[in-house]
Every structure is written in C-alpha cells, then in structure tokens.
Amino acid sequence: MFNAIKNRKKILGMNARNFSYVRPNNLKKAIRIADNKIVSKRILRKDGIPVPKLIAKISSYEDLENFDWNSLPSGFALKPNSGLGGEGIIVVYGRKKGREDAWVKADRSVVTTKDLKSHIRNVLDGNFSSSGVPDIAFFEERMQLLKLFKPYSYRGIPDIRIIVYNKVPVMAMLRLPTKASGGKANLQQGAVGVGIDLATGITTSAVQGKTKIIEYAPGTRLLLSGIKIPYWKSMLELAVRAQEISGLGFLGADIAIDKEYGPVFLELNARAGLSIQIANLDGLKERLERISGLKIKTAQRGVRVGMNLFGGEVEEEVEEISGKRVIGPVEKVKLIGRKGKEVEVEAKIDTGAGWSSIDSEIAKEIGFEKTVEEYDKLNISYQDIKDLSKKERWNIVKNVPYIDSALIVHSSHGTTYRPMVKVNLFMDKRNVSAKVTIIDRAQLKYPVIIGKRNLGRFLIDVNK
Amino acid sequence: MNTISPLINYFVSQGVPLETIILILMLPIIATMIAFFRQVVGIKAFGIYTPLIVTFAFLAMGVNGIKYGVIIFVSVIFIGMITRFILKKFRLLYLPRVAITLSVVAFSILTILVFGGTLHRTGLAAVSIFPLLIMIAIVEKFVTAQIEKGSKTAILLAVETLVISLIGYYLASWDILISVIVAYPYLVLFTLPINFVLGKWTGLRFAEYYRFREILKKM
Numbered sequence: 001m002f003n004a005i006k007n008r009k010k011i012l013g014m015n016a017r018n019f020s021y022v023r024p025n026n027l028k029k030a031i032r033i034a035d036n037k038i039v040s041k042r043i044l045r046k047d048g049i050p051v052p053k054l055i056a057k058i059s060s061y062e063d064l065e066n067f068d069w070n071s072l073p074s075g076f077a078l079k080p081n082s083g084l085g086g087e088g089i090i091v092v093y094g095r096k097k098g099r100e101d102a103w104v105k106a107d108r109s110v111v112t113t114k115d116l117k118s119h120i121r122n123v124l125d126g127n128f129s130s131s132g133v134p135d136i137a138f139f140e141e142r143m144q145l146l147k148l149f150k151p152y153s154y155r156g157i158p159d160i161r162i163i164v165y166n167k168v169p170v171m172a173m174l175r176l177p178t179k180a181s182g183g184k185a186n187l188q189q190g191a192v193g194v195g196i197d198l199a200t201g202i203t204t205s206a207v208q209g210k211t212k213i214i215e216y217a218p219g220t221r222l223l224l225s226g227i228k229i230p231y232w233k234s235m236l237e238l239a240v241r242a243q244e245i246s247g248l249g250f251l252g253a254d255i256a257i258d259k260e261y262g263p264v265f266l267e268l269n270a271r272a273g274l275s276i277q278i279a280n281l282d283g284l285k286e287r288l289e290r291i292s293g294l295k296i297k298t299a300q301r302g303v304r305v306g307m308n309l310f311g312g313e314v315e316e317e318v319e320e321i322s323g324k325r326v327i328g329p330v331e332k333v334k335l336i337g338r339k340g341k342e343v344e345v346e347a348k349i350d351t352g353a354g355w356s357s358i359d360s361e362i363a364k365e366i367g368f369e370k371t372v373e374e375y376d377k378l379n380i381s382y383q384d385i386k387d388l389s390k391k392e393r394w395n396i397v398k399n400v401p402y403i404d405s406a407l408i409v410h411s412s413h414g415t416t417y418r419p420m421v422k423v424n425l426f427m428d429k430r431n432v433s434a435k436v437t438i439i440d441r442a443q444l445k446y447p448v449i450i451g452k453r454n455l456g457r458f459l460i461d462v463n464k
Numbered sequence: 465m466n467t468i469s470p471l472i473n474y475f476v477s478q479g480v481p482l483e484t485i486i487l488i489l490m491l492p493i494i495a496t497m498i499a500f501f502r503q504v505v506g507i508k509a510f511g512i513y514t515p516l517i518v519t520f521a522f523l524a525m526g527v528n529g530i531k532y533g534v535i536i537f538v539s540v541i542f543i544g545m546i547t548r549f550i551l552k553k554f555r556l557l558y559l560p561r562v563a564i565t566l567s568v569v570a571f572s573i574l575t576i577l578v579f580g581g582t583l584h585r586t587g588l589a590a591v592s593i594f595p596l597l598i599m600i601a602i603v604e605k606f607v608t609a610q611i612e613k614g615s616k617t618a619i620l621l622a623v624e625t626l627v628i629s630l631i632g633y634y635l636a637s638w639d640i641l642i643s644v645i646v647a648y649p650y651l652v653l654f655t656l657p658i659n660f661v662l663g664k665w666t667g668l669r670f671a672e673y674y675r676f677r678e679i680l681k682k683m
Contacts, residue, residue, distance in 0.1 A: 008668055011676050015503060016666040084612060118555040127558045127611055189614070213678050278675075281682045 010283030017273050021165070021288065025249025026270045034248055034268035037081050038138055041265075047245045049238060049265045052077075057138040064120055069101070069113050072139060078116065080128040081136040086186040088128030090119060091142060091156065106155045106183050144259035148230065152176050152192075152217045155183030159256040159266055160196070160229065162239040163273050163284065165249065167302035168291045169236045170310060172196040173279040174203055174229065178218050187275045192217065194224050195280030199311020201232025207278040233303065235263045240299040242268060252276075315461070324459045325428045333448060334426035337366025338402065345447050347427075349460055353451035355407065356425070356434055357418070359441035362448065368421050370401040372438060375419045382408070382415045393417070404435055425450065430457055467647045482646075487523065489645050489652050490636040494519050496655040496662075497635060501628055503662045506671025509625040510605040518602065518625060519632035521595035529595075530633060532588050534626070536573060536599050541622045543572045544603040548610060558611075562604050569603050 012021075026034075033040050041051040055076055058064050074095050080088040090111065096102035101113040122128070123137040143157045152158065156177035163171045173193045177183045180190030187193050187209060194206040206224040208214050217224055229235070239253035242265060252272020258264050277284050287310055296302040315326045333347040335358065343365045360372045378397065385393050385408075397406050397419060405420045418437040425432045427450070434454045441447050475485050498515050501507040509515045522533045547565045556564070573596065580588035602625075609618035635641065645652065673680065 007680050008673070011668060011672070011679060013666070013668040013672045013676075014506075015669065019664065019666050087612065115555070121557060122555070125558050188617075207678075211675055211678070274675075277679055281679050283679060 007283065010286035011277060012273055012283065012285040012288065014274060016285060017271075021250040021273070022271055025165070026251075027247065030247040031270040034246060034270045035082055037079065037083075037267065038136065040246065040268050044242060044245060044265055044268075047241070049242055049245070050261060050263065051265050052143060053141040055139040055141060057081075057136055058120055058124070059136045061121070061124065064117060064124070073141075074103075075142040076139045077142050078119070078137060078139055080123040081138060082129040082133075083123075083135075084128070086184045086189065088119075088123060089184070090116070091183075093142070143256050143264060146230075146257045146259050148227070149176070149257075151220065151222055152224070152227070154179045154181075154218075156181075156185055157256050159185050159254050160235060161193075161269075161272065161276060162236065162253045162255065163276060164239050164243040164251045164253060164302075165288050166291050166294060167240050167243060167296040167299065168294065168309075169198060169239055169303060169306035170287045170291065171273075171276050171280055171282070171284055172198060172236075173276045174227070176217065178208065180209070180218070187279075192224070193275055193279035194227070195276075195282070196229060197311050197314040198236070198309075199307045200314055201229040201235075202314045203227040203229070204314065204317075205279065205281045207275070210275060211278060213278075213281075229257075231257060231263045233307075236303045236306065237299050238263055238265060240302045244299065318459065322459060324457055325430055326459045326461050327428050329460065329462055330446070331427055331450070333450065335362065335366055335448070336424040336426060337363075337368060337421070339367050341365065341367040347448035347450050348446040349455065349458075350449040351452055351455065351460065353411075353449055354453060355409070355420075355437055356451045356454050357409075357437040357439050357441070357449055358423075359444075359447035360438050361442065363421065363438045366423065368402055368438065371403055371419060371421060374400045375403070375438075380417050382417055385417055407437055409437060409439075425454060428458070432457065469647055469649050471649055472646055486642055486645065487520070487636075489649055491516070492652050492655040493641075494632045494636060496658055497632060498628055499659060499662050503665050504667075504669060506669030507624045507628060508621060509628050510602075510609065510621055514602060514605050515625050515628040515632065517598055518629035519636065521598045522629060522633040523636055524595040525591050527637070528587055529591050532591050533595070533599070533633075534630070535588075536576070536591075536596065537602070537626055537629075539572065539576060540569050540599050540603050541606055541619070543569050544606050545610075545615070545619070548607060548615075562607055565603055565607055566600065569600050573600060 033043065038054065038057060041054065045051050055072065056067070058067060075093050078090040078092070083089065091106040092103040092111065093106060094104050096104055096110055102110050105111050120137045123135050126134045129135040145153070145157055149158045153176045158174060158176045161173050161175055162169050173195050175185040175187065176192040176194065177185045178191055182189065185191050187207070190209045192206055192208045192214065195204040196202070197204055203225050206214050208218060215224060216222055235255050238255060239251070242253050243249075243251045246268050248268060248270055250270075250273070252269030253265070254267040254269060255263050256266050273284055290309060291305065294305065296305060318326055327349060329349050330346055331349055332344060334342055334344045336342045343362060345362065363372050375397065378400070380396065385396070394406065397403060400419060402421055403419050404422050407418055407420055409416055409418050416439065418439050420435045420437050423434060423436055425434050432454050472482070472485060476482055494516055495512060498509070498512050501509070518537065522530055525533045544565055547568045551561055551564060577589045606618055606622055609621050668676070
C-alpha cells in the first residue's frame with residue numbers, strides 16, 4: 001500500500017499520456033499520416049524502412065466492381081486503411097482447393113469472393129474507421145510466421161511494439177495472438193503482451209488482455225520469459241528511424257518479423273503506452289522523464305541510450321536468483337597486493353585457464369618487485385626442474401621474498417615454472433582472495449587473465 | 465421560504481418558465497460532473513452527449529418516471545444487442561443496418577407500452593414522447609461502440625452511461641442544489657474553473673489504480 005502511493009508517479013496514465021506526451025509531441029498532421037496506413041507505409045518505404053508490399057487498393061464501389069480477383073496471390077491480408085485496433089482485418093492463407101471464388105482464412109474457415117466484396121463495401125462505408133467516415137480498403141502481402149514464435153502464437157502473426165520518445169526507445173513488448181483474441185495481436189481483444197528487456201531483447205514478464213499477469217503461453221507449459229527476440233538492435237533502430245520520418249514525437253512502433261525478410265514495419269501508432277507498462281511491470285512515466293530534454297543526434301545513439309538506461313532487468317534478476325554476478329569476457333579488475341598497493345586493469349576472463357595470472361610489471365606495481373627480481377635471478381627453465389620432485393622444486397624457490405608457492409603451467413608460452421603470490425581481486429563489486437601466477441605478459445593484449453579457480457562467484461555472459 | 469435571486473425573478477417575469485431556467489442552469493453542472501467522472505474516476509460512458517441527454521430524458525420523465533426510464537434504457541440496449549446478432553449474418557451496410565435496429569427497437573418499445581397498459585401500468589404509457597425518442601436513438605451509439613470496440617466494451621459503456629445518467633438525475637433533482645441555484649445562479653460559473661483544472665489534470669484515474677495494480681505492487 002505504501003509502495004503504491006510512492007509508485008503512482010512512475011506510471012503513465014491516460015490523462016498524462018494525452019496531455020503531456022501525445023498532445024505536445026504528436027502534431028495533428030503527423031497523427032493523420034499515422035492513421036492512414038497506406039500513406040504512412042509509402043513514406044516509410046521511401047526512406048528505406050521495410051514494409052509489407054501493397055498489392056492493390058480499392059477506394060470506391062467502382063474500383064470494387066472492376067477489381068480483378070484473379071490478380072490476387074494465394075495469400076494476402078485485407079485491411080481497412082483507417083482501421084482501429086486491428087478491427088476489420090481479414091487474413092487469407094490460400095485458395096480453397098478446387099474452387100475459383102473461395103479462399104481459406106487464418107482460422108481455417110472459408111471465405112468467398114462474395115463475402116470479401118461485402119466486407120470491402122463495409123470498409124468503404126467507414127464501418128471500421130474511427131468516426132465512421134468513408135474509408136479505403138487495401139490488400140497487402142501476408143507475413144510469414146517466424147519458427148521461433150510458432151509455439152507461442154495462435155494463428156496470427158506476433159509483433160513487437162516499441163515506444164520511442166525523443167529518439168530513444170523507452171519500452172517494448174512482444175504481442176502474441178491467442179485463441180481469445182481470435183488470432184489478433186491486440187491486447188484489448190485478449191492477446192498476450194510480453195515485456196522485453198531493452199538491452200538484451202530477452203522477454204521478462206507477461207500479461208494477457210488488459211490486466212491478467214501470466215507466466216506461461218495460454219494453454220501450454222511454455223514459459224513466456226527468457227525468449228530472445230532476433231534482430232533486436234536493428235528493430236530498435238527501425239523504430240527510432242520511423243519516429244524521425246513520421247514526425248511523431250511520441251511513437252508506438254509496431255514491427256513484425258517475417259520468416260524471409262526479417263523485421264518488417266507494420267504500423268505507426270500515435271496513442272500507445274498504457275498496457276505495455278503492465279507487460280513490463282514497470283512505469284513508463286519515470287522512463288520518459290529521464291530522457292526528456294536529452295539531445296540525441298542519430299538513431300544509433302538513441303538506441304544506445306535506450307539500451308543502457310532501460311535494460312539490464314534480466315541480468316539483475318539472474319544475479320538475484322543465483323547470488324552470482326554476471327560479468328563479460330573482459331572485465332575491470334582491481335588487484336590489491338602488499339601493503340594495500342592496488343592497480344586497476346582490464347582482465348581477460350578465461351574459463352580455459354585453471355589459475356589466474358598477472359603480468360610481471362603489474363606484480364611489481366603492487367608490491368612484489370622483490371619477488372619478480374629474485375625469481376628472475378634464479379633463471380629457472382622447465383628443463384631444469386622437470387625431473388625433480390615437488391619438494392625439491394619448492395626448495396629451489398622457497399627463499400624468494402613473498403612467494404606463496406610455485407606452479408608448472410602449460411600454456412601458449414610453452415611450459416613454465418611460475419611463482420605464485422597472494423592478492424585480492426576486486427571485480428564487479430566482489431572481493432576474491434586469490435593465488436595468482438606471475439609471468440611476463442608484455443606481448444599480450446591483456447595484462448591479467450582470471451582463471452576458473454577465481455570465477456566461482458560469477459556467471460559469464462559472452463555478449464556483455 | 466426559499467430566496468430567489470433577482471436575476472431569476474427577472475427571467476421569470478419575462479416569461480421564461482422557472483422549470484426551464486433550472487434545467488438550463490443544471491446543464492453545466494451535469495456536464496462538469498461527467499467530465500469529472502471521465503478524467504478523475506475513469507468512467508468513460510458514451511462520450512459526454514449521451515449521458516447528458518439521457519439525464520435530461522430521465523428528468524423529463526418526472527419523479528414517477530425514473531423507474532420507467534431505467535426499464536426503457538435497459539430494454540433499448542438489450543433489444544439493440546439481439547438485433548445486431550440477428551442482422552450480423554446478413555452483412556448489411558452500416559446505415560440501413562442501424563435503421564433496421566432503430567425500427568426494431570421502436571416497435572419493441574411500443575409493444576412494451578401496450579403490454580404495460582394491459583397490466584394497468586398506465587404510468588409507463590403516460591411517459592412523454594420526446595424522452596422516449598431520445599432513449600430509442602441511444603441505440604445508434606451502442607451499435608457504433610459494438611462495431612468499434614466489441615460487444616463486451618459496448619455493454620460496459622452502456623452500463624456506465626446508465627450509472628452516470630442516474631447520478632446526474634439525482635443530482636439535478638436534489639432539492640438543496642435546486643434552491644441554491646435559484647438563490648445564487650452565479651455559482652454555476654464555478655464549473656468553468658473546475659473544468660480548467662480537470663482539463664490540465666494529469667494524475668492517474670481511480671480506475672487506473674486498479675488497472676495498474678500489479679505494477680504498483682511490484683515496483
């Protein structure tokens with residue numbers, strides 16, 4: 001309850017969306033273009049944004065009478081130009097076998113040319129447009145479902161809604177058509193919305209319809225979290241570029257992924273941003289406030305800002321559950337040696353190495369000058385010690401100052417006998433006390449490698 | 465005895481009926497109330513016109529008429545819904561379809577009035593014609609909402625409209641409010657600043673606290 005009072009300011013309600021974001025950022029002219037699907041797709045295509053191909057449009061009864069039905073491909077989508085919320089769309093998968101005048105719809109029912117004609121007449125009369133004004137109907141290419149999404153979606157094509165404000169992608173969700181939504185990717189009709197971590201493109205939490213929080217795809221045991229959306233970064237870029245082109249300062253971009261063509265831009269949306277918050281279980285208002293006033297020059301820059309600011313939820317959750325820190329293949333490490341002397345370097349995280357090792361110059365910097373010097377004076381080669389017992393080997397080096405132990409290491413250097421010292425490694429907010437070998441790594445890219453023995457408290461994300 | 469503002473007295477002396485003056489002065493108050501329900505509470509109804517006109521239809525039916533008003537409203541929506549389901553398979557164009565729906569609703573209301581008469585419920589038939597016509601015409605709003613937003617939403621909007629109109633009805637026939645307005649008609653002007661505030665209000669609506677409850681809990 002206490003939280004609710006504190007958190008209400010983070011959520012974007014309808015009043016604030018309309019008054020503070022839609023009204024000042026989305027000019028009437030831009031909204032009119034966005035509401036006109038044919039025009040907005042033409043404009044987007046001109047600027048190199050991939051959109052579904054327009055097959056034909058029908059603007060009048062006369063067009064309808066003269067229309068050549070044989071010119072249609074076997075699969076297509078029939079849409080009202082100014083339709084709202086996915087209403088009035090008919091998707092056809094193929095011709096009915098053995099019939100000239102009939103097709104099979106997405107729900108496997110049959111639709112005849114006569115039915116389509118009557119539907120188009122309804123569209124022309126404005127039955128699906130926002131205020132009943134006469135409309136245009138058009139045919140466009142049907143999208144092909146991506147294999148990855150197949151088990152999660154019921155009939156229709158899932159799409160990805162990305163909210164873009166001030167050239168920064170702010171929040172995103174995957175919309176999955178369900179049985180309840182009749183194969184439409186529209187939350188109000190009962191589709192599923194799955195929140196997406198902006199940095200990684202991995203799904204997080206999910207909602208069905210307007211408020212029902214769910215974990216599994218309806219009717220299955222498939223977890224909705226943890227799906228990695230392909231083409232993630234390029235989709236974010238498409239969304240930002242569409243914002244620049246459309247002139248909508250506050251945009252809901254709908255992008256689908258076609259099996260063959262990859263990301264295809266579906267629709268510009270001037271009034272988005274409410275349900276997406278429930279899918280992500282996070283408030284949009286707070287995010288919008290964080291980026292208002294930023295000066296973003298390019299789409300790439302905007303995408304980077306969005307990924308940095310609004311990503312990382314997945315990682316945080318992994319860290320919370322496992323109790324381990326998630327690190328990348330190269331990580332900043334602070335080495336603390338004798339008398340608290342420390343140095344910070346970039347280390348290579350190397351799961352192929354057993355022990356960690358540090359460059360001799362680094363060793364000198366953190367209080368092991370004497371160790372390095374005295375050991376070098378002994379000038380031990382592997383040939384000299386390979387036939388000695390462990391104890392005999394140790395006796396040769398045990399008087400080197402601050403030495404903890406010594407170790408035979410087989411590596412790209414060849415096989416060497418190396419001194420080891422005790423240091424503290426401070427890495428991603430974790431302190432690890434470690435024994436490390438000292439070797440001359442001057443020729444190598446990273447002065448330090450961290451090996452398996454010191455990585456027990458970490459998980460490694462190679463994409464990081 | 466109630467005080468009457470000199471302004472109202474002047475209007476009456478010019479031949480405007482007091483009843484009419486009160487109803488007209490109530491209009492800004494009802495409209496503001498509807499705006500408040502939309503912006504702050506989150507009850508949408510069928511826009512502002514429909515609940516307003518239904519409120520006045522209720523008022524025009526009088527104290528005994530309100531229950532008939534509700535019965536007729538519910539019947540209109542119910543019959544409109546059934547007609548839509550019957551007409552759906554004929555795939556008719558919009559206006560002819562609405563015309564048929566309106567006719568069916570009109571015939572049904574007439575039937576209800578006659579049926580009321582046979583049961584000696586003369587109050588029903590005594591309801592004046594214009595409020596009845598207004599109620600019948602509401603079905604168009606309902607059909608439009610059904611097409612654009614689906615049956616479930618349309619029914620919800622109809623219920624919201626009925627609730628708001630009932631509140632409006634009781635507000636506008638509240639004796640205390642009427643005597644205050646008659647005594648101080650200028651108070652009605654206060655609805656203007658209230659609407660300015662509502663027009664700039666960006667807080668969450670009450671209904672949104674419910675809609676976003678999972679986020680409010682989680683964050």
